[in-house]
Amino acid sequence: MESSQKKFSFLFIVGILLLGAMVGSLFGELLKMAIPDGVVKEVFLRSIDIMIGPGVIDLIMFSITLGFTLKLNLIGIIGIAIVYYFLRYWR
16 A cells, blocks of 8 residues: 655755744744733743854855854744644645
């Protein structure tokens, strides 16, 4: 018998989870403007920054600076969980 489940590549899964984190964090930043200051705002919108770089490639005529920062908050983690849920049952 053949399995009817699709196999997703590792890069696809990581990309989708990162997309969920970015959309959730974007939603959190928008929510930050709407919620008044207080404990709820502090709990949901406190974020950690995951940073790689910056790395500089100097090619004499020009240079390229590369870096990556992911700002993750609780809303972003909820976004990852929602995307994971849909990805799990989308197969």
